[in-house]
Amino acid sequence: MADHGQASFWTQANALLRKNLTYQRKHIWTNVRLVLVPLFLCLLLLSIQLLLEAVMNKVLDMAKCGSKDAPNGDYCPIPNPPLLPPMLHIPEPESRAVKAGLFPYSDLPDLSCRKTKTCPVTMLLTGNNQSLGKALSGTMFGGSFAVNTSDLLPSLADNVLGTTLGAGMDSFRDPGITSGLPIYSIQPQCNANSTWPLSLGKTRTEVKCVQGLCLWRNSSAEINKEIFKGSWRGTPERMTNEIAAAYDLLSTDGKNLDVNIWYNATYYSGGPQNKPLVRVPRLISLVSNAYLKFLKGPGTKILFEFVKEVPKNSTKSNSDIASLFGPLFFTWVVLLLFPVIVTSLVYEKQERLRIIMKMHGLGDGPYWLISYAYFLTISVLYILSLVSFGSVIGLNYFRLNSYSVQFVFYFIYLNLQIAIAFLVSTMFSKVKTVTEKWIIVLELFPGFSLFRGLHEFAQAAFHGNGVKWGDLSESGMDKVFYIMLVEWFVTLTVAYFVDQVLTSGKSPCLFTKKSTTSLPDPSVESQSSDNVLIDMEKADVTHEAETNQREKVELMRIEGSTGHAIVCDNLKKVYPGRDGNPPKIAVRGMYLDVPSGECFGMLGPNGAGKTSFINMMTGLLKPTSGTALVQGWDICKDMNKVYTSMGVCPQHDLLWETLTGREHLLFYGRLKNIKGPALKQAVEESLKSVSLFDGGVADKPAGKYSGGMKRRLSVAISFIGNPKVVYMDEPSTGLDPASRKNLWTVIQRAKQDTAIILTTHSMEEAEFLCDRLGIFVDGGLQCIGNPRELKGRYGGSYVFTMTTSSEHEEIVERLVQNISPNAKKVYHLSGTQKFEIPKQEVMISDLFLMVESAKSKFTVFAWGLADTTLEDVFFKVATSAQASLS
Template sequence: MADSSNGSSSFWTQGNALLRKNLTFQKRKVKTNIRLISVPFFLCLLLVLLQTVINHELDKPENRCGCICVDAQCHQKNCGIQYSDLDQVSSCPIPNPPEWPPVLQIPAPEYRAVYTDVIPISDLPSESCRRTGSCPVTMLLTGNNKSLGEIFAGNMLKNVFTRDDSDILDNLASNVIMSLKMIQGSESKTEISNFLDPAFFSDLPIYNLQSQCTSNSTFSVDVKETNIIFRQEVRCAQGLRLWRNSSYEVNNELFKGYRKGNIEREINEIVAAYDLQNSNGNNFNISIWYNSTYKNDTGDQPVGLVRVPRSLNLASNAYLQFLQGPGTKMIFEFVKEMPKPETQLRLDVSSLIGTLFFAWVILQLFPVVLASLVYEKQQNLRIMMKMHGLGDGPYWLISYAYFLTISAIYMLCFVVFGSVIGLKFFTLNDYSIQFVFFFIYINLQISLAFLVAAMFSNVKTATVIAYLVVFASGLLGGFLFQFFLEDTSFPRGWLIVLELYPGFALYRGLYEFAQSSFTGNYLGTDGMRWGDLTDSTNGMREVLIIMCFEWLLVLLFAYYVDQVLSSGSGKNPLFFLKKIQKKRPSTFRKSSFQRQDSKVFVQMEKPDVIQEREKVEQLLLEPNINHAIICDNLKKVYPGRDGNPEKFAVRGLSLALPRGECFGMLGPNGAGKTSFISMMIGLTKPTSGAAFVEGLDIRTHMDGIYTSMGVCPQHDLLWETLTGREHLLFYGRLKNLKGSALKQAVEESLKSVNLFYGGVADKHAGKYSGGMKRRLSVAISLIGNPKVVYMDEPSTGLDPASRNNLWNVVKRAKRDRAIILTTHSMEEAEVLCDRLGIFVDGSLQCIGNPKELKARYGGSYVFTMTTSSDHESDVENLAKHLSPNANRIYHISGTQKFELPKHDIRISDVFQAVESAKSRFTVFAWGLADTTLEDVFIKVASGAQAFNVLS
């Protein structure tokens, strides 16, 4: 091939080659990309359809606030709670919210303070009252003036309940009423609590706090709101006021009764405590302790603060009565919430259920990236690219940027489409926050794919496991992790630990977006803004920080793992601690060679092999730049496993190969040829010994060797969706071919291997026949004028015409480069190889050109004669007459073959003997042939194997 390179390619030249290949490869995957994009497309459409159906149901008259016509023509309507039912309250306007009596939250009867092991205080009631439900409600008092405290305590509670059924709400407000129900107060959504206070409309009773309960203290009342009547039970709760000598005693007693868990005996609660401090007739100074451990219905906010007004009112009235007498009272009758306009019922489905589904949409990119990386690993394409000069730097940069671009386009389509069709999840939240969040996560996801790809070697296995991780992450996030998020008692530190798993970090971020958009849509406000990230309840900031750190750490670790376990033999795990090694000097190394088995080699090796070894030693002492390959005592030993002994694949191979020479390696299967090639191309490391390619050591400078090396592997390593032309363009660019030189080199390569005409060059390689793939592999190995080429059985599967054409290509190519070729075809070896080496059981048995080997190991002629079976003995006598040392090697149906030592006969004597024999009996056919290379191969291989067996 007439192409030539312009030296080793630069970083950006390699990156450009890989980028062009990836873009071409991407164009072949249009249908796959459409299927990938269709997942979020159809999911968003499904959410819109579901939203439409729900909105349609919510807009039905039975789900809207009830209205009645004022006039006959119904020009005017009155709408509101009084014309509606309770199911429609959330959509009704409430211009004048109802007044509700303030309540004081108290413990349930079974949790009220009693004498126990936890609080062994004698003035508390006996624990037996819990069985009858008659335990009093305990209040504690302390201060500097005990006498004032006793008067104060006596004024706090009435002795009787003033009952007036004509105005039950006013009646309840005038008394100290309490509720076991944990209501939401001003933190709740206004469409419910400002109409129906859970304290008055529940299955639990209302308690009336008195100094002493009587037999008629329990009764039922009817509470009416507009046209709705509720029946509510009112019970008496006895108040127990106890004096303590100091605030320390109060504090200690309160904490002993703190609700610590689900063990009932640990719950011994006191409703409130009052510290009068230095109060007197001229000064009212009081501190109120209350229990704030109760939560509202959603578990979001404590309700203790909403109960303070009634406690303070109770204390204020007691002090007023101390000053002015029992008839003095500070009125605190009602509490009231803000008015509420009519509301259109809307439920944002994308925010409500989108977290789980959107997590799956984003996570599905992970199997796509992982499968692509594992595919290159499984098909050895990464190795192939590296052996043709692609460095790790350009590979990582372009591959990462390639996957990042695909992921970014995918996410952009997802967000844009969701916004266009009106999903509140996207339209209400700040797009810049979404961009930062999604950008960081897809980078983290790509880094994880690079790291995980090192653990797999099969695409199907990696894909199945990746999709299992995708679905498991979503389900665990929706049905486990979300419960931890919504439980305010769950430790924040453990949330951060869980978010270290990228799937949960993604889910937390999407959850925060969903909560913000749901609330914004409901209240008519914006969703998440940058200022919201400072809110302690918003977890987006910590998620962004966690993902940023993980992205950088995972990326660095993935690169480290790739260097240690990368294609080829990899690097030492501590490679980053070593100094950058410089190129070895021209003297290669010192002359002292360490060979453990030198005596054995001297005894076993043939003179030609010993001569080659001595030549290598001389070249290492006085290097010759004409020798492209020098192997010095190269060994490869595979360790024994499962009780099996060590396997010696290559036993001390020494070989010197100049430029312009094609060296053929012959040997039976398992002889070690492929192990030798694998060491030379960097797939495995030699156990001992050294080899130098263009002056560079294969143990330390393989990256430099790759820039001047071409490989035709035993099995074709091709992208099935790329054409033959695209393969050659890619590898040509890696070899620094550009412009017209690249185009000319590709065309010449295609023509030389007969892949140019008939549209074959632009046909996908996956549709090539086996022979066409083989020819393309040979063309790839020779593109860019590599200095050293390794061909492992290049003509396998070719028809005779294609094989002959391929031989011509190789013969032209070897003029200015060194070629090592392995083959089982003796004809191919004779045609192509300048020298041959027969390899048996890991050792080089002989070396030389084909004529030398045939002369050395084939010192006999093969005499063949075919007659009738009656004259077989005559033919045998004829052979013995020609040479007493004749040896019959073949005999069947009148055809016999004999080996005749060359030193015993002359060819003219054979012709005369045959002519004489023809006069005595009929000769059907005869022939005299020199020893073939195949005979030499069989003889050498058989002899070496027999020797090894005897050894």
């Protein structure tokens, strides 16, 4: 196959786009359901609105505005709110402050007043000028109760009125007046049973006299302590002892009124947030009026006549529930996209699809561009559906606000949300973690900018105006736009940076660290190595018998590596120690060269370090020290360039379950810059080479392939586009014997212009495919050579086996020792013995003569003679290496 060169940015983007479109076409109904979600949610909101409107209309129909059953102004218009006399809040008679228990003040009234319900209403004063305070307290309350029924409000203003009831939810009515309970006239002294009838509109009640008592305290801290203790509710000895109010006159003098007021807001219906200040104006009026009398004499007064709420329209005139609940509801609706995006990104990471695409030449730029554009397209369609459906069914939330303002707002936010999704996806490695744990928390935390914008849309729609471009500055929406744009840019930049550090394995200083093309000094690297090939000084590498492997690699680094696709120079990987364990050396300074056209096999027991070596060569791990050149590119600096000439067949098949075998090869073929008819031809040849072309297999989803078919597809993917270097991790795992032999033929044919590094546990596969073998033990290559050379060097023995009766075992052993004094018995069980006999000590004819001699003396049940196998060589090298290192 011809070399098509490196695929351009747009060629890679086109390949990924086509793959994504194919993938999404197979999931079209999932996307349709996602886009239709806003329709169902808008219909749900509309149903709720219609239901609530029906309930509200039924209530209003039962109580017409203006009738006696009207709901007290909650729904009806109030163009002229009533004038309400200002009143103080005073404690219940049984709760007023007395001298008892924790309250030993001598100026408080005796506890006995509670039995007669005549306890005074106590107010406390403090400040820097006690004489001034006492002067003010003497004129704080009015005289005897008197009103002019023809001019009621001004005459009521001359009296200090109090109530034990808190204010209502609004000031269109006052429970202290409308309840019919007594109103209190607070006076310096009261005569016994002083009561007066009073008519306020349709309400008839009575006014009772209650003494107002102003007491001096030495400091505000003392007052604070007394009020705090007075709120205790418990035993009779620790009863409630409530103070009506308190004043701190601070630095008040004849030229300056400086005052702080304590007031109790806990009695208001629904908590202190509901009209807490309705009763406070009278407290201000009392001290102001007393101060004015102190300055100007008793004939001067401030008349506080009434309080009045502002007029209001009928609530029924606008029952737009969608606009009222829109910010919270639609925040949740838009955020439904967030877990979809994050899950999709994490899935590619979990299944290692992102890294396998990268290994076959897909750059970060095309990946980010196409993925971002796809998520943005889905998000825009989702929002367009939301706004369209909401407008069609008549929700003012969408119809009244300018569509262009809404589009710009949503578009900016969607970009911000996608950027955040990319950033968040770097924190997860498994979809299950995202969907079951963290995504719930993320959904419950709506974006503040989104909520603020939706709130402005809702408020404008509720009041019947809607948001237009000219309203942005006044409503603050312009700041929301600016904030989201800045957040989007910053988040996307950070997400890309984190992705490069965590996923690509680059340095955290990738934006500041100046790149360099200089390579490490081989002499320095060689001095830092702590391991060379075992017996390297003895030239134990048969293929390089005349020269030291290290010296050869270093010479290649100095003179250039022409003709060698892979050159490893003191490549080392050390995992840091954890939990008190020492550091683990996975690869011990490897020196290796693999020329083009050679298949190099790596054999070794599990845990030897083969996977760590492959992961460094494919960019999954950064070397601790040393480096490797692939086609002249340094894996520590130019991994993205290495990917363009590399193919990978991983140990586990990394495939999209819904894409067919043909679609997989089309995608990876485009990444290798194959186009037009050449692409179609290359895909068909690849499918035929791995027996996936006939019978419609090529067009079946990979999820329906058997394990062997998936394996063959992974091999085909690794060779598509004629890569210069291919890494194959146990490629024939799971294949039947016929498929395995067919696959070996494919690999042999493909390696003509390709350097292949292959790991396997099959000695038959290694012997059939590999031009050279390296046995890898405890992080280092123990030997290198072709299978015949290794068997000749490490397998210089015949394996002789003989089975006799137990009483003849010693005779057999003596016969073997006679012809080979260095023979070694390696197996013995119930008359069966196995010996390793050095080849240089015997001739095969001698062994046959020995067997004939034995048969003439006793019965020989079975015997055999075998040459050393590659498996024997592997076992011998591995065990001897492990023993020497232990």
